[in-house]
Amino acid sequence: MVVFSLWVINKAGGLVYQRNFADGLAPLTSNEYLVLAGTLHGIHAITSRLSPMGSSSGVQVIEAETFKLNVLLTVTGTKFVLLTSLADTNADSILQKVYDIYADAVMKNPFHTPEMPIRSEGFDTRIGLLIGTGQT
Amino acid sequence: MTIHSLYIYDRHCVCVFYQDWHRTKRPKPAVEGGILPAVSQAVSPSQQNPNDGNLTLSSSFSSPRNTLSSTTGIVVAMNDGNQLPNAPQMQLSTGSTVSSSSGLPFDEEAKLVYGVVISLRNMIRKLSGRDEQFVNYRTSAYKLHLFETITGFKFVMLSDPKTDSLRFVLRQIYVGPFLEYVVRNPLVKMDSREQGIDNEYFRASVDRLIRGLSVFL
Numbered sequence: 001m002v003v004f005s006l007w008v009i010n011k012a013g014g015l016v017y018q019r020n021f022a023d024g025l026a027p028l029t030s031n032e033y034l035v036l037a038g039t040l041h042g043i044h045a046i047t048s049r050l051s052p053m054g055s056s057s058g059v060q061v062i063e064a065e066t067f068k069l070n071v072l073l074t075v076t077g078t079k080f081v082l083l084t085s086l087a088d089t090n091a092d093s094i095l096q097k098v099y100d101i102y103a104d105a106v107m108k109n110p111f112h113t114p115e116m117p118i119r120s121e122g123f124d125t126r127i128g129l130l131i132g133t134g135q136t
Numbered sequence: 137m138t139i140h141s142l143y144i145y146d147r148h149c150v151c152v153f154y155q156d157w158h159r160t161k162r163p164k165p166a167v168e169g170g171i172l173p174a175v176s177q178a179v180s181p182s183q184q185n186p187n188d189g190n191l192t193l194s195s196s197f198s199s200p201r202n203t204l205s206s207t208t209g210i211v212v213a214m215n216d217g218n219q220l221p222n223a224p225q226m227q228l229s230t231g232s233t234v235s236s237s238s239g240l241p242f243d244e245e246a247k248l249v250y251g252v253v254i255s256l257r258n259m260i261r262k263l264s265g266r267d268e269q270f271v272n273y274r275t276s277a278y279k280l281h282l283f284e285t286i287t288g289f290k291f292v293m294l295s296d297p298k299t300d301s302l303r304f305v306l307r308q309i310y311v312g313p314f315l316e317y318v319v320r321n322p323l324v325k326m327d328s329r330e331q332g333i334d335n336e337y338f339r340a341s342v343d344r345l346i347r348g349l350s351v352f353l
């Protein structure tokens with residue numbers, strides 16, 4: 001199980017946090033990550049409208065041939081996205097823990113401006129402790 | 137576990153075939169000019185009735201006497217009055233009464249499906265840095281699977297969220313019914329941008345294949 005990368009997308013579709021852990025995916029520039037996050041935000045909105053069976057959530061897991069994107073949408077509209085290997089089974093619990101840490105280290109931080117990029121050493125450290133080098 | 141619908145797109149980004157099975161939230165028929173002829177009788181614009189004996193090749197496949205309505209389980213009901221809001225599944229009116237369909241018009245829906253698939257494909261390609269394919273995605277209510285051929289045809293299938301990857305099924309449709317009844321069929325104008333690939337044999341064959349799957353309940 002490998003964790004490649006973690007993104008936090010604000011409710012407007014802006015990428016407010018992006019961090020790579022293990023190698024394996026192409027290194028992109030921060031601009032490219034911003035574009036991808038915006039795209040994912042749009043896709044998330046459309047996927048909930050395409051449901052053939054009543055109402056649906058937005059996209060939760062996107063699978064490619066060697067990796068997958070796990071999306072956690074919070075009630076406030078913030079999205080946590082974890083890029084992992086296909087075999088990874090506890091992505092959901094990692095995302096939930098990331099949300100916990102976000103609530104503690106970012107939302108309770110009086111110096112943080114909501115919807116703006118996360119620049120918090122505490123958040124960085126705790127995410128580092130949780131995911132480490134991305135290999136488990 | 138079940139399978140909801142199948143879309144086939146050609147390399148010109150247009151939907152050339154559509155079929156659905158268990159679907160409670162039906163699309164409205166497409167608007168005039170929104171989709172090609174011979175994509176699916178079920179979602180064709182109601183004004184332009186494909187059964188109105190015009191002499192194109194496509195409509196000869198979909199004559200009113202076809203046997204499809206029994207094999208697909210789709211009841212092609214013409215102007216049969218208003219349906220109840222909770223009408224049983226697999227019922228369908230091709231007339232102007234579409235009260236049971238709460239969804240988007242079909243042409244809009246087909247474009248959205250295509251847009252999502254293409255965006256995700258590009259996103260995966262960018263992220264991986266290789267020529268890696270997008271395989272499927274899952275929401276709380278459904279799962280979307282993609283299979284793309286070298287010729288640019290995209291097979292998209294919507295199923296129950298708990299099903300495993302159905303890529304092999306899409307591949308089976310491609311190597312089986314699609315090659316047999318579309319590619320090798322001289323009456324089907326592939327790549328024409330003018331009409332879809334719907335014909336009686338292809339539809340029946342796909343239907344048989346899907347209904348034979350263990351995931352289809």
